[in-house]
Amino acid sequence: MVAVIAVIVILMTAGVSLMNGTGAQSRKASTDLLTGMIEQARTSAISSRAIVVLAVAEPGDLPISDDKCRVGIFKLEKGWPESFGGSLDNAVLMARWKTLETGVVLLGGEVDGVENPLDVGKEVTINYGTAAKPLSVKAHAIAFNPRGGLQFPTGSTPIVMRVAEGTYRNGAPVAYTRGGSESKGVTESRLKIGRVTARPYSIDG
DSSP, X not given: OHHHHHHHHHHHHHXXXXXXXXXXXXXXXXXXXXXXXXXXXXXXXXXXXXXXXXXXXOTTSSSOOSSOOEEEEEEETTOSOSSOSSEEOSEEEOSOOEEOOTTEEEEOOOBTTBBOTTSTTOOEEEEEEOSSSEEEEEEEEEEEOTTSXXXXXXXXXXXXXXXXXXXXXXXXXXXXXXXXXXXXXXXXXXXXXXXXXXXXXXXXX
């Protein structure tokens, strides 16, 4: 009996460790993907001398029936609108949407007072596609100007993005908490993006 209990404990411990490792690996892979796409959008803006937008589409934003977050890069053919009312027209999708790993979410919420472009109410509408097949998506967005700085969100301070282990429920991100307690915080990686030189860097040490 003692031997059986010992084997069960070992298997349970191994299973928990494996699950934690998988979650951390997925979060790291998604953080690396997001970092690469931010840098790609920034360098594309510089090389094309155009406004380039990084769009974050949460479940329900695109006509795809799954619970995964996707990131896309758009170039604005006619530049940034003089009077911005929350809609970006004449956008061109530069590459296929990239999907974050299963078990990973992008969270809203400031970090030490630094603005997060994924906060509720900060979505923009991006109109793209062709005249014969117009497409539109309402998503969170970060825009880069031809000098490699931030065009949007507006302001004078950096912005932050949070990549956490979690899931989407009814289109909203729900982060996993340590030990099931919110007071212990969530397992996440945080990226800060500068205002003048909009390069992402980790703020988690």
